[in-house]
Amino acid sequence: MEIPVVTGLILGGIISLMVKIGLDEFAKNRAKLAESEQAYQAALSELRAYPNDSEKRENALRLGREFSRLSREDNKETVYDELAIKNDIDAACAGSFVEAGRDEVECPSCAELVLRKAVRCKHCGHDLAFLVAGV
């Protein structure tokens, strides 16, 4: 009657080992995700400092995509991620337009800067026709 006990111990050992490996993997992925987000945010602030630097823009885009992929269960980036990255990069570059002295207003929906003449927000698609009409 000793065999079931030994089998149970072995099974228990295997299961706890599997759980431990799973938890390690989880912690590793979390750390990787946090690291990736940090790199992306750093790239965005660099871009904010040099909004006309196309190399910095591409770097931010690449890191943003990497972060998006890591944050997804299936490691695949979605259209929404791509849009979010574009918004982040546009926002980081917004300073360059202000520098150029373009006449801009804040979108009432997403608070991003858009041209006063725009009828639709380039960031969120909000209808801005009433701003143009001056109502």
Ligand SMILES: [Zn+2]
């Ligand atoms: Zn908007």
